[in-house]
Amino acid sequence: MTATPSIRWAVRDEGAGHPVLLLHGFTGTSDAWDTIGADLVARHRILVPCLPGHGGTSASPEAMSVEATADALAALLTARNAAPAHVIGYSLGARVALRLTATHPDAVDRLVLESPSAGLPTEAERAARRAADEALAARIEADGIERFVDEWEHNAVFAGTSLEPDRVARVREMRLGNDPAGLAASLRHAGQGAMEPLFDRLPTIAVPTLVIAGELDSVGRPRAERVAAMIPGARLAVVDGAGHTPHDERPEAFRRLVRAFLEEDPTR
Numbered sequence: 001m002t003a004t005p006s007i008r009w010a011v012r013d014e015g016a017g018h019p020v021l022l023l024h025g026f027t028g029t030s031d032a033w034d035t036i037g038a039d040l041v042a043r044h045r046i047l048v049p050c051l052p053g054h055g056g057t058s059a060s061p062e063a064m065s066v067e068a069t070a071d072a073l074a075a076l077l078t079a080r081n082a083a084p085a086h087v088i089g090y091s092l093g094a095r096v097a098l099r100l101t102a103t104h105p106d107a108v109d110r111l112v113l114e115s116p117s118a119g120l121p122t123e124a125e126r127a128a129r130r131a132a133d134e135a136l137a138a139r140i141e142a143d144g145i146e147r148f149v150d151e152w153e154h155n156a157v158f159a160g161t162s163l164e165p166d167r168v169a170r171v172r173e174m175r176l177g178n179d180p181a182g183l184a185a186s187l188r189h190a191g192q193g194a195m196e197p198l199f200d201r202l203p204t205i206a207v208p209t210l211v212i213a214g215e216l217d218s219v220g221r222p223r224a225e226r227v228a229a230m231i232p233g234a235r236l237a238v239v240d241g242a243g244h245t246p247h248d249e250r251p252e253a254f255r256r257l258v259r260a261f262l263e264e265d266p267t268r
Contacts, residue, residue, distance in 0.1 A: 007063045007072045010056030011049035015041035018109070019082035020262070021073070022048045023093025025115075025245075026186060027152060027175045029055030032090070035251050036258065044262070047082055049073070051093065053186035054178055064189030066099050067196060074104035084109040086262050090247060091115050091220075092186075095195060098227070102201040111209040112258055115220040115244050116227045119197035129193030137184035145180045160216030161243030171248065202230035209234040210261045212254065214242035235261075 012030050020040050024032035030048040040046050052059035052069055063072060073096065077083040087108050089097030094116035101108045120126045140148040149172060163171065188194065209231050213224035215238050228236035239246040239253050247254045 007052055007057065007059040007069075009049050009072075009076060011047055011076070012037075013045070013047050013080065013082075015045045017044040018262075019077070019085035020044045020046050021077065021082070021085045021087045021097075022046060023073075023087070023089035023096050024051060024054070025091030025093055026190075027054070027149070027178060027183060028090075028093075029174055029177065031055075031174050032171075033088075033247075036088075036247055036255055039255050039259070040262075044086070045082065047077070047080065047085065049076070051096065051186070052190070053182035053184075058182075059185075061185060061189060064185050065194065066095055066190050067103075069096050069190065070099035070103060073100055074107045077107050083107045086110045086112070088112040088258065089114065089116070091117075091244070092190065095119070095192070095198075096190075098198050098202075098205075099195075101205050101207060102198060105206065108207050110262060111205070111207050112212065112261060113209065113224070113227060114212045114247060114254075115214065115217060115224060116211060117192060117220070117223045118199050118202060118227050118230070119195050120192050121197055121199060126193040126197075129191060131193075133187040133191040133193055137187040140180045140184045140187075145176055145178060145183075148180060148183070149175045157217075157219045157244050159218060159243065160214070161245055161249060162241075163245070163248055167248055199230065202227065203232060205231045205234075208261075208264075210257065211236045212246055212257060213238050214244055214246050214249065215240050216243045220244050 022033040050057040094113040211228035213221040228234045242249040
């Protein structure tokens with residue numbers, strides 16, 4: 001018998017107006033969106049969940065995958081009368097947002113993808129990534145959250161990333177608040193090696209899409225450019241002086257981009 005995926009969501013749901021779903025990245029929580037959320041809630045209803053394995057959201061192993069998470073988010077939006085929503089996703093959250101949009105198009109109105117990836121195109125690449133993620137997951141479980149966060153903050157994907165000192169401290173505190181077992185499970189089940197690649201699905205996405213990348217993100221910017229090129233009508237915005245996390249590094253520029261995109265007149 002196949003186990004039924006289950007997620008017990010920790011989600012902030014506040015404000016009024018058109019719903020906006022905000023999806024954080026790996027090692028984040030709903031607190032990752034404190035700045036942009038405070039800006040959006042003045043005009044929109046915001047729904048800000050912790051993704052499975054992060055923050056206060058608990059999930060069965062069967063529910064940890066990108067695919068199952070996207071299905072569960074579609075159900076969450078429907079249950080809360082929040083579909084279709086504008087969806088904003090960063091990194092892991094962008095991969096979930098892509099899957100949500102591709103498989104539940106009626107749940108999404110406008111899509112913002114920050115530092116996205118559509119997965120890894122070959123089985124050899126996916127197998128190598130699964131092995132690397134398994135090794136990292138084992139280190140998290142063996143060494144604990146603090147040593148893992150020390151290692152994660154020096155990950156190559158963050159090369160070129162520059163945060164103000166107070167933001168560095170807040171992001172680190174957020175990461176340290178995660179459960180190491182939850183992060184290990186997320187790596188195993190929702191990593192790029194575990195997910196179904198989405199390249200074939202990108203041309204089917206029909207909602208207005210904005211892709212945001214950091215100018216200095218040597219790993220993530222080419223991935224973002226590829227995603228933008230494959231989604232019909234998608235726009236690419238490159239944030240000057242930012243690495244992998246434009247929403248943290250250049251928050252004003254990020255907010256301006258998002259606000260302008262979400263408030264466009266759809267009839268124009």
